[in-house]
Amino acid sequence: MDNDLKRTIILEHFQNPKNKGLINDDSYKFINMNNESCIDEVNLMVKFDGDKIADIRFDGEACAICTSSTSIMIETLIGKTKEEAKNILNNFLKMIDEEEYDADILEQAIVYNDIHRQPNRKKCALLSWRGIERILEELDK
Numbered sequence: 001m002d003n004d005l006k007r008t009i010i011l012e013h014f015q016n017p018k019n020k021g022l023i024n025d026d027s028y029k030f031i032n033m034n035n036e037s038c039i040d041e042v043n044l045m046v047k048f049d050g051d052k053i054a055d056i057r058f059d060g061e062a063c064a065i066c067t068s069s070t071s072i073m074i075e076t077l078i079g080k081t082k083e084e085a086k087n088i089l090n091n092f093l094k095m096i097d098e099e100e101y102d103a104d105i106l107e108q109a110i111v112y113n114d115i116h117r118q119p120n121r122k123k124c125a126l127l128s129w130r131g132i133e134r135i136l137e138e139l140d141k
């Protein structure tokens with residue numbers, strides 16, 4: 001994917017983030033995530049339908065990278081099973097950490113495949129993904 005297309009996708013998700021705005025529904029799992037190295041503070045809410053992620057919503061104050069990454073994550077993970085989501089999360093983390101990863105399953109999230117060149121932005125890209133990872137871990141307890 002070339003850099004212009006990456007920028008276009010990131011900008012589009014920043015300007016029109018998917019599922020922004022929380023709803024009042026306590027069937028969702030809720031988590032608050034903060035990135036102290038940036039302005040980012042994101043609230044995430046996730047609804048499961050059996051083994052599947054039925055919905056994810058968010059709100060908060062966040063920079064362009066964090067907002068777009070959250071929106072892309074939401075689009076990527078809705079409809080996936082917990083196992084599929086864990087696999088995608090795991091590969092996203094590997095990509096950000098410059099380890100070998102499976103690009104095919106990351107869908108649009110590969111737009112961050114060179115974010116490691118801006119080390120101070122890695123946490124921005126990762127924040128919401130860490131939140132979903134934590135919710136999935138909680139479910140296993």
Ligand code: ZN
Nearest residue numbers: 038063066124
């Ligand atoms: Zn940020």
